[in-house]
Amino acid sequence: xxxxxxxxxxxxxxxxxxxxxxxxxxxxxxxxxxxxxxxxxxxxxxxxxxxxxxxxxxxxxxxxxxxxxxxxxxxxxxxxxxxxxxxxxxxxxxxxxxxxxxxxxxxxxxxxxxxxxxxxxxxxxxxxxxxxxxxxxxxxxxxx
Numbered sequence: 041x042x043x044x045x046x047x048x049x050x051x052x053x054x055x056x057x058x059x060x061x062x063x064x065x066x067x068x069x070x071x072x073x074x075x076x077x078x079x080x081x082x083x084x085x086x087x088x089x090x091x092x093x094x095x096x097x098x099x100x101x102x103x104x105x106x107x108x109x110x111x112x113x114x115x116x117x118x119x120x121x122x123x124x125x126x127x128x129x130x131x132x133x134x135x136x137x138x139x140x141x142x143x144x145x146x147x148x149x150x151x152x153x154x155x156x157x158x159x160x161x162x163x164x165x166x167x168x169x170x171x172x173x174x175x176x177x178x179x180x181x182x183x184x
Contacts, residue, residue, distance in 0.1 A: 041065075041066040041067050042064075042066075042082035042083055043063070043064070043065050043066075043081045043082045043083075044063075044064040044065075044081065044082060044083045044084070044085070045061060045062070045063055045064075045075050045081045045083070045084045045085070046061060046062040046064070046085050046087050046092065047061050047075070047084065047085065047086050047087060047088075048061070048086055048087050048088040049061065049062055049087040049090065049091075049092040050087070050089075050090065050091050050092065051072065051091075051092045051093075052091060052092070052093045053093065053094055060072050060073050060074075061073065061074060061075035062075070062092065063075045093125065095125065095126070095127025095128065096125050096126045096127065096128075097126070097127070097128040097129070097130075098121060098126045098128070098129045098130070099129075099130045099183070100130065100132060101117065101121070101129045101130065101131050101132065102131070102132050102134065103117040103118075103129075103131050104135060105135060105148075105151060106135055106136065106137070106147065106148075106151075107135050107136025107137065108135070108136060113155070114131070114148075114151050114152055114155050114156055114160070115155035115156065115157075117129075118155070118156040118157050118158040118160070119157055121158050122157050122158050126158065127158055127159060128158060128159035128160070128161075129158055129159070129160055129161075130160075130161045130162070130163060130183035131148070131160065131161070131162050131163065131183075132163055132165075133162070133163045133164060133165030134165070135148075138165050139162060139163065139164060139165055140164065140165040140166070140167050140170045140173065141170065141173050142164075142173050142176060142177060145162060145164050145177065145181065145182065146181075148162045149162065149181065161182070161183040162182065162183060163182065163183045164177050164182045
């Protein structure tokens with residue numbers, strides 16, 4: 041994999057805002073701070089005047105799949121989210137049919153696995169008639 045240097049980034053992370061270089065080696069951040077000049081890097085970018093932030097999480101999205109894919113779908117909205125710096129989303133259950141059963145929740149996870157370029161989770165909707173589904177849901181398989 042490549043060695044990438046991001047120079048002069050204005051970094052916002054963990055409640056701090058500071059300027060630094062970032063060295064990325066083999067897809068992992070190796071250093072945040074001064075990165076030596078003159079070394080051979082595969083790619084080098086000057087981020088003067090640009091912000092560098094961690095991937096954002098949107099915890100309430102309405103992607104409309106299934107049922108209203110003429111408006112939007114998980115694939116299209118996940119691509120749009122990533123383009124805007126959102127790397128993870130949690131989708132609400134107000135689809136058609138609504139995600140209020142374990143079967144519908146699993147269908148959404150299958151769509152996410154097949155089409156999403158972002159990390160994802162889905163809410164199981166609550167109603168007066170699905171208490172057993174709520175009790176049975178695997179906490180790792182539903183946004184909370």
